[in-house]
Amino acid sequence: MTTTAKTPTQVILKDSLISLLLYVLPISLMFLWFYISGSRPWETIRTEHLSFRAPALLEAVFNNLKTWGLPAIMLVVGIVEFSVGLYENRWTKNERILDIVCFILPKIVLRPLIAYFGLQLLPLVLPNAKDAFVWVPFWWAFAIMAVADDLTQYWYHRLHHQLPLLWRFHRTHHSAPYMGMAMASRQNIIYTMFFSQIYLTVALTYLGLGYAALFVGGIKSLITTAAHSSIKWDKPFYTIRWLNPVAWVMERVISTPATHHAHHADTTDDGIGNYKGNFGNMFFIWDLIFGTGIITRQYPAAYGLKHYKEEEWYAQLLWPIFKSKKAGSELAKNGPEVGDELPVEAPVAPPYAFWEKEENRTPVAVK
Template sequence: MEPAQIIMLGIIAAGYLTAISAELIAGRIQHSQRPRRDMLFNLAAILTQPILTSVVVASAGAWLARSLFPTGADRLIELPFWPGFLAIFLLNEFCHYWVHRAAHEWRWMWKLHRTHHSGMDMNASLIYRYNLFWPMIVPQTWVGAIVMYFGLYQEFLAAAAITYLVNVGTHLSFRWDLQLRQRFPATEPAWRIIEKIITLPDTHQAHHAWGSKQAHPNGNYAVTLFFYDVLFGTAKWPRARQENFGLPISPRLHWAEELLWPIVRKPLLAKQILPEGGTPKPAAPNATAN
């Protein structure tokens, strides 16, 4: 592995560790509604992701690339950095938008994606709260395996690092975007432009919210480049704090199905289980169902 690649991987790790440390110091994670359940999902994801993505998906992607382009190995290694980086970044974000949108529109994909949305609090740990099979359909690993086969290692890692850090930033419980807008009102015209291009906590947390006019669970799909939502008509800008996160059925979901669907299938629990240390929130008719 080259020094530049090690540096980019270090930036990714440092970004997450900084964010999760800030959340822990502020008590945002341990004082959340279901900290033990969320920690279980996080540990399961962190322990299994290297196998599912680095081995299974990456190997399958590399095999697919070799099969389709048998003479393409390292063919683009001499390509200048910026054209390769921009092409990968735009392609990956475009693919993610449509896979993410399909996960909200197609029932079988929603079952895989639902675990990420059943978390009842926003914080950095939410990015690792997902069904264990979800990483197998996320476009980034497939795109990465193919473009690295062509020799675009640094370009892909740079694109992946930006996507990852933005993803961490939009899941934080600290609403840094609103704080900056309120503290420096003269910058509002610039924010009105930025929010149409880049995904901010305001738009992504609306995607995780339900039960209020600020919620937009079936839209705001872009992970980094929000202009795809603008382009395809799924954008909404609340410009306010969201109230309820998760799903109305979150307390009734069985942990095993959330982690292992479709291998494990469980009916909704008959009675609503209270969040750890909290009280259940009322259901809302406009939230994504089961």
């Protein structure tokens, strides 16, 4: 008996319904816990505080991630990357300016502006909602925030690969022929403007879940930075036998260099690259649930886009406000709509698409 293959639209609809259940899951579990334990925290007036005491240094880093914490961490990682030559000679002047501007601009201009206007607007739109959920225990707030934030960004990321209309706003993130911690923030400014994390953090802070938003944002920043880094810190977990069980769990829960580097590969032909999948940002588990991920514990030989024309940094940052002068570029005026795969002259077998089952690909061993 044969089954009719589902269309991309049908797959997206099915996965969207599953996502709705995932969004509701931590909230449902929280109220189930309240029912079982007989607790009614919403009846208690309380101020937002941590339910535990973190080490002083750790707490200081987390409390200041949006100012000096994360930049300090990235500076240390960057020094290590450069000291061992992991960028080689591919970090040209154009790439360097783009990476630096993409790292600085959102932090000193975009996010502060969104936070300021958001906190001015929310009291007008929801005047009675300030601190409405301050009663939610920290760890439940953390779980709710983590799912809401990262699952939303998974879909935001995935749709920018699957819809040609959106691809050019995300193309900047994939154009570099190298991997490094700077890649975590290398994005077109319009793509960055609609990051769910910025708006969720502002809204949930207003609603009384600021500490949970702070910790989720901090942990997510650390994981995504580490996953983009050219330092293959996850490799010992695969090569040291007694660490293998930890690796098995880790690579299925969070993004690692092996799984996320695959997303930045310039080809899928080697069975390692998977730029049509491995969309997870903080959590890789979304890719497992929706069938968009592969795990190989290997790293691509090359990164970026095969049709990259090294467009001017300002065009990559501000397209379509500023266009590239490079002939034939997607970012040029009236440029072709290339998409996230290399155009070919002669007919070839169709590339692996996100809706194909993994068994239809060349088998790759998952150790």
